[in-house]
Amino acid sequence: NAGVTQTPKFQVLKTGQSMTLQCAQDMNHNSMYWYRQDPGMGLRLIYYSASEGTTDKGEVPNGYNVSRLNKREFSLRLESAAPSQTSVYFCATLQAGTTDTQYFGPGTRLTVL
């Protein structure tokens, strides 16, 4: 039972490069989220997926796209990376109506040069 896994753990990109952050869960939760964490800013929601087949923008969606591939997997894509996207990215899951607790992955540390 791995919970929430994220790949890669670390990544360095040059401005303009693209990449996809992967998130997978084995908790059978319906809802999945992508956050970014920056010093002094707390967690800011980028995109979320309330259930398989749906995605919605969060607080800071510009420069990102997402895909809810199936119930288990939710990926985050940076099409043309910018230095402002240097951050730590966390994926999280939630099963609404039961515990309502979010479960977080270990994070991806991204640096854009």
Added chain:
Amino acid sequence: AQSVTQLGSHVSVSEGALVLLRCNYSSSVPPYLFWYVQYPNQGLQLLLKYTSAATLVKGINGFEAEFKKSETSFHLTKPSAHMSDAAEYFCAVKGGSYIPTFGRGTSLIVHP
């Protein structure tokens, strides 16, 4: 609408002293309230939560929080700090939507 305010981005205590981390919230519906802890280079993990049962909630590692509706507060306390408590603490509120709202976090520093 819902929001969370955590007072103090940094709190410094001595080992063995009382820990008090403050959280005030607003919510248009009866909320669920959470405290999460983040140790260095890790993701967040649940410390405790309030879901409309007992107003005094006990969590892991000796932490507890009290839901006070009249004050719209959910402060986190621990009677005696330990060095291993040094971490970032986040308060979160969840109303009727799928989206919890997080505070900006409080970094707890524990001095020997």
